[in-house]
Amino acid sequence: MGELEQLLVAHIAATGPIGFDEYQAHALYAPGLGFYQRGGGAGRRRDFLTSPEIGPLFGAVVARALDSWWDELGQPPRLHVVDAGAGPGGLTRTIQAARPRSAAALAFTLVEVGEVQWATHPDGVTSRPDLPGARELDGPVVVLANELLDNLPVALAERTAAGWAEVVVDVVDGRLAEAHRPLEPVQEGWCAARAPDAAVGARIPAQADAAVWLRNALDLAAGGRLVVIDYARTTAEMAAVRPDEWLRTYTAHGRGGAPYDSPGRSDITCDVAIDQLALIEPPLATSTQAEFLRAHGIDELVAEGRAIWDDRGLGGGLAAIAGRSRITEAEALLDPTGPGAFTVLEWAPPARSS
Numbered sequence: 001m002g003e004l005e006q007l008l009v010a011h012i013a014a015t016g017p018i019g020f021d022e023y024q025a026h027a028l029y030a031p032g033l034g035f036y037q038r039g040g041g042a043g044r045r046r047d048f049l050t051s052p053e054i055g056p057l058f059g060a061v062v063a064r065a066l067d068s069w070w071d072e073l074g075q076p077p078r079l080h081v082v083d084a085g086a087g088p089g090g091l092t093r094t095i096q097a098a099r100p101r102s103a104a105a106l107a108f109t110l111v112e113v114g115e116v117q118w119a120t121h122p123d124g125v126t127s128r129p130d131l132p133g134a135r136e137l138d139g140p141v142v143v144l145a146n147e148l149l150d151n152l153p154v155a156l157a158e159r160t161a162a163g164w165a166e167v168v169v170d171v172v173d174g175r176l177a178e179a180h181r182p183l184e185p186v187q188e189g190w191c192a193a194r195a196p197d198a199a200v201g202a203r204i205p206a207q208a209d210a211a212v213w214l215r216n217a218l219d220l221a222a223g224g225r226l227v228v229i230d231y232a233r234t235t236a237e238m239a240a241v242r243p244d245e246w247l248r249t250y251t252a253h254g255r256g257g258a259p260y261d262s263p264g265r266s267d268i269t270c271d272v273a274i275d276q277l278a279l280i281e282p283p284l285a286t287s288t289q290a291e292f293l294r295a296h297g298i299d300e301l302v303a304e305g306r307a308i309w310d311d312r313g314l315g316g317g318l319a320a321i322a323g324r325s326r327i328t329e330a331e332a333l334l335d336p337t338g339p340g341a342f343t344v345l346e347w348a349p350p351a352r353s354s
């Protein structure tokens, strides 16, 4: 049994069962022992590939999107870009490498709770563990969150014959094991409203941490833009399928076991419940990642890369190879059975009055 598992078993044996959200928070973020605190995460040499870690193309398209938002805002002299849940910093690095027209105005803040990942953040950015306060940054703010919300802890509820119960983590025979605990009537009502047709045995996530994050990010992005990119579905859709379709574990570029196997050794991630976010504030626009990337010019960038490759071939050196790599990167980013089907949610919260 690993150190974190031993600590959790001892803690639960002494104080009683904990919610899945508390368990997930320990498994991912316990100082020194949680998955993201031990150096796990996105990247070719780590555990899974995110869109910015596939290659520079994703960031190059986001750079064009930033130019369009900078234009819409009247080309302010300073535009803050908050890369929330920045991981190793690949998104910011590739945006900068694309040299957007707005480059001189952009000031980057990388928000990453796993401080071991700050070491690979680009020079000249601010790295911090939490979102800046609403009035901390002067000038308009664009908040980008690529695959952050799926990593925020979720509580779990299960439809029982009697109503809804919370799924908690207990200790049985010295090992972590699931148990149920009753919910307050108001919580049961919330579950029933989110998944009215759930069959007995169906489960749903309750994403309170994501809701709080969204409130804070909307405040921060007042007068600017907030863009969330993630795998997402509705709570009712999640109730209709096996929970391991939307609550998954990953380690070393493969699916991991049950969330209770070796806490701290694998990522635990949950599809984002779009309807729960919309209860806080309905997004201005919802699209797939493929639609978003096309709207911001991925096809043009690929055509440009293809032309350089066709023109110069292998003798064209790095520029030609980068041109060819755009073709394969685009295939991955637009894949309708993979990242191309991710959901992009955009908000343009109004500026604060004072």
Ligand SMILES: C[S@@+](CC[C@H](N)C(=O)[O-])C[C@H]1O[C@@H](n2cnc3c(N)ncnc32)[C@H](O)[C@@H]1O
Pocket: 036, 041, 042, 050, 051, 052, 053, 084, 085, 086, 087, 088, 090, 091, 111, 112, 113, 114, 117, 129, 130, 131, 145, 146, 147, 148, 151, 152
């Ligand atoms: C799946 S990774 C995505 C990394 C990066 N955005 C990318 O696309 O490659 C999610 C990251 O969010 C970080 N994270 C989780 N909760 C956070 C929070 N509340 N604030 C800041 N970062 C957080 C994790 O430590 C992890 O590095």
